[in-house]
Amino acid sequence: MRKTRLLAAAMACGISLSLLSAPALAQEKTGVKAGFVMPAGGTRIVLMRPSVRVGAQSTGGLFEPNADWTAQARENLDAAIRKAQGQLGHQVTPYEDGTGAADSLSNQYRGLFTSLADSVREFxxxxxxxxxTKKRKDxxxxxxxxxAKNLPGLENADYVLFITTEDHYGSAGRKAxxxxxxxxxxxITSGVHLGYAGLVDVRTGELVWLNADQQMGGDVRTTEGAEKRVSQLLEGFPGSTIRSASAQ
Amino acid sequence: MKPITLIIAAALAAAPAYAGNSLIPAGRTVQVAKSAMAVTPGSEWNKLGRRPGTNGEIWTLDGDKLNRVTFYGGIAQDTTLFREVDRKNSPLPRFSQTMLLTDVPKLLENSYRVALGSALFTIDQMEPARFGGVDGIRFTYSFVAGNQEVQSKGEARAAIVKGRLYMISYEAPALHFFEKNVAQFRQIADSATF
Structure with missing residues (x-):
């Protein structure tokens, strides 16, 4: 009897949650600063080294990092980005990470971009x-x-492109x-497949374009999956000729 | 924990709280964190619909990962600063009426080490300071949340009144955001009354 009541409570809880959250969960995935138009030709874009984290999602939903998966994903994503780079329609140069303080600062900016993109996605x-206060300005x-323009290596850049991916692959327990x-x-969701790609104006630090989604496609641990992920990340990149991931 | 209870708990934990962010207008005195503490902000803020705990409240301008003011409104004897994350395996430290003001920074540090998985947390400075018209403490700190790469800075004011802990903290990434809004936080902290 008690179990029946608990099951009924669980079902009611689930139905209520899905009803309550439905309108709020209508998520947008791309944002562009009002009035932003990518200048034609000769735009210099620096591509920051992507921030990549891959691991498992425990039954309770906690992230458990996996160094092997992360290394494999980084290799695959780097290759996929190199392949896609030519289609971005601009002069794209990889950021050359320095050593010591300069390296630490570029890591900090990678982290700051991720926090910024988290905020854009959530709010x-x-x-x-x-x-x-932001809604009013619409x-x-x-x-x-x-x-950000003081970051060594950005002296001659017009824009800087940040990429973040974070994948939590649902464990067998989580799937069960x-x-x-x-x-x-x-x-209950099983797995998190978060991806952000954002373009920042070096002179002002303003985010002018962002793609962000918490459930991106493509298994980054495989070559094909990483290519799919990159095409989804860069879909709609201002001035690019990249085909959408959904069209592939 | 029984499976059915686990399901309900997991579903509730996974359900995002997407409603109820509200505007805090400039110049109006407002009570915060369901407590006797009141502040009068000099500029507009957003109050998040989600709370860190029963006696907590969060204000932000750009999102709580970019600038966050947290109000702790009268933390009582043997209670935590914010909601437990994993009470069974990693319980949060609890406030005790026997604590001195100088123990408060350590209470925050130990709470963050558990709740944020923050291995990197440093108390940078602490000094006596009036807060809400009573003797209190002001302290600054730095930390990196376990799942983030970005270094954050924090500043807080705290006082113990009638056996309860009142505190306001401000946290933001060290790059750009901390300096951008710290003056607005200090104005709020200066305006606090109990």
Missing amino acids: QFFPGNRLP SFEWTIGPE LQIFAALGGVG
């Missing part, structure tokens, strides 16, 4: 969750700060929980 791309105003939960009417 801009979910219209139901916008911040009142615009896309995000920045990593004008100090997902199936069991679905039987009870509760929606």
Whole structure:
């Protein structure tokens, strides 16, 4: 009897959650700063080394990093980006990481970009969750700060392109929980496949274009999957000729 | 934990709290964190719909990973600063009325080490400072959250009033964001009353 009541409660809980969250979860995936137009020809873009994390998702949903998967994914993504680079339609140069303080600073900016993109995804791309002070302006105003132009290596650049991927592959336990939960009417996701690609104006630090999604396609641990991920990350890149991942 | 309970707990944990961010207007005195603490911000802020705990409240301008003011409104004896993450395996430290003001930075540090998986946390400075009209403490700190690469800085004011801990903290990435809004935080902290 008690188990029946608990199951009924779980089902009610699941249904309520899905109903409550449905409108707010209408997620946007791309943002462009109002009035931004990529200058034609001769634009110099520096590509930062992508921030890549790959691991497993435990039954309880915790991230468990996997160094081998991360190394494999980095190799695959680097190759896929090199392949796609020529289609971006601009002069793209990989950022040359320095040593010591300069390397530390570029790592900090990679981290700052990820935090910025997290905020855009949470507070801009979910219209139901916008911040009142930003909602009123109804615009896309995000920045990593004008100090970014002081990062060594960006002296001759017009824009800097940041890429972040983070994949949590659902463990067997997590997948089993997902199936069991679905039987009870509760929606639980298995796996996180987050990807951000963002273009920043070096002179102002303003984010002028962002693609962001928490459930991207492509298994980054494989060559083909990494290529699919990169095409999805760079889909709609201003001035590019990259085909959309969905069209492939 | 029984499987059915686990499902409900996991579903609730996974359900994003996407409603209820509200505007805090400039110049109006507001009570915060469901407590006796009140502040009068000199500029507009956004109050997040989600709370860090029963006696907590978060304000931000660009998202709480970019600038975050946290109000701790009267943390009582034997309670935590914010909601437990994994009470069974990694319980959060609890506030005790026997603590001195100089123990408060360590309480925050130890709470962050558990909740954020923050191995890198440093108390940079602490000094006596009036807070809400009573004797309190001001301290600064630096940390890197376990799942992030970015170095953040923090500044806080705290006081213990009638056996309860009141605190306001400000945290932001060291690059650009901390300096951008720290003056607005200090103005809020200066305006606090109990």
